[in-house]
Amino acid sequence: MIYFIEMNLKDIGEFELIDKIKTLTGPQPGLILGIGDDACAWQNDAAITLAATDSLVENVHFDLEINSWQDLGWKALAVSLSDLAAMGAKPQAALVSLALTEKTLVESVLEFYRGLLEIAGVFKVAIAGGNVSSASQVNITITVTGTGDGADRILKRSEARAGQKIAVTGFPGSAAAGLWLLKNRPGNVNATHTRLKQSFLRPFPRITESEFLVKTGVKTAIDTSDGLLADLKHILNSSRLSANIDADILPASHLTRASFTKNQALDMVLTGGEDYELLFTASHSMIQEVSSSLNVPVTVIGDIIEGPPGKINLLGEAGNKLQLARNGWRHFD
């Protein structure tokens, strides 16, 4: 057994760290070349390649007082995989770029990789390579590549049509609820709180569900990373359309409803972000087909309508319009 107790990056340097990561990672599926050279390599068939990149920045996306390194490893890959899910792609390989402070413990980096390898195993993603730099603020950037069946089977933001229904998987708002509890009820270990906290710490990208969306013929999807409203707005802007959303049927989980007031829960569902659910548009019958086949709940939350691009009408009881406080999480606002 090897111990790296209290060893920090200043003690071992960049190259020894990469060696430790390489040892921990081991052989990765389907690669011609992995960690340890300037680039990684894999053989491609004639399929379409998709790629996406996403970053987690210290004190912006995570707080080391709240997120463990192992959870961060899970989440960092989850958020990039979620981008592939939003496109209907099958994940293939991941490149991990870490900017770490010199006080970061070696064991923390290995914990990070343990979490990363856990989720990589679930979704059969090769940890293909990466890069390590020093910095004053931790920045984790993961780029993932995947394959798609064909150009007409990629889920896009721009293919929504007036008359389609808007649906979402799972329970948006759970991550925001979990984050609130992590910050304000850190010691509370009741089962409801724990599950909500897990929604924030270890989101589960909808890779499997995405594959089924493509098979069913869905054309338009996005993942709810910025928040339900903000992400719906992306679809509406790209598709040059408006939407009506019915506030009364928004799918807050019973866990969120049990822990917060109705208005708090509504705000979390609409603007919370970081849920990494799939928000998609399709005909009612197509959504029913999707819904009956998936293991996660699928809720119809509104309609795509003709109107100014990006406009969302949030309708309450009796169809009256509600005011929106804000539009989901955005950087620099």
Next chain:
Amino acid sequence: MIYFIEMNLKDIGEFELIDKIKTLTGPQPGLILGIGDDACAWQNDAAITLAATDSLVENVHFDLEINSWQDLGWKALAVSLSDLAAMGAKPQAALVSLALTEKTLVESVLEFYRGLLEIAGVFKVAIAGGNVSSASQVNITITVTGTGDGADRILKRSEARAGQKIAVTGFPGSAAAGLWLLKNRPGNVNATHTRLKQSFLRPFPRITESEFLVKTGVKTAIDTSDGLLADLKHILNSSRLSANIDADILPASHLTRASFTKNQALDMVLTGGEDYELLFTASHSMIQEVSSSLNVPVTVIGDIIEGPPGKINLLGEAGNKLQLARNGWRHFD
């Protein structure tokens, strides 16, 4: 004409920034989907795909007092492309992950993209997508993908053989010389200094040269990002061999020799880093073939020998061993 004078990221927010970047970038070659969705997509033929990622971190790799944003755009892509050159890959697409402070000017980001597009145009790389986050420290991470001819035609670190010569393209040390001048002679505009400064600010990745190495049958290469000795050590560790280096024939450029003492120049050549030249091993005749065909100088600097993995003997006049001060740039040391 559009003005963004003194507009910072807090004024426009993430999505408007991405729109501006999308407009500036325009249609990119060979893509099915580019900026504006969750992932980018391109059709692959049956070739091998290679990918590499590299980061530039503020106050570690660059200083906004020294590097202009446009130069940073060039350099950020150059350093990732150099990783592909080190593998003998033909570049294809780039994903750009930017962590920016809220005080970063919008115009600075666009300047960055102008530099990026310049070098992308030179090497026919598609700017395929990316991500923008807020941070307290600027971090630019670029992941590039490329294609290789076949598994046996990838340049690796592990294929050096005892008896081979060690060669390097161009003039290592020029970037270190340029950085010193940028810090200590910022106002000096004589032509020698300007050229050395450009070596640091706008390195030219050896993509074209790399292609010729592969054609000639070279199997082992690395780019000199960490410094000649540190990068040679990577090859020696991977190939489980030692090396003799002849200090007297190291290729310091006449510009470096003219601006620094002999010992300063030697130190810059050996440990400077950030030159992004190709360091490779091959038979003498193969190196001669490479040398006679390339537009950049190629210098034989030593021999691969049997011995402890990673050991470098630096030989001075009359073959006496020299002491090394340090081993090139490493993070966290």
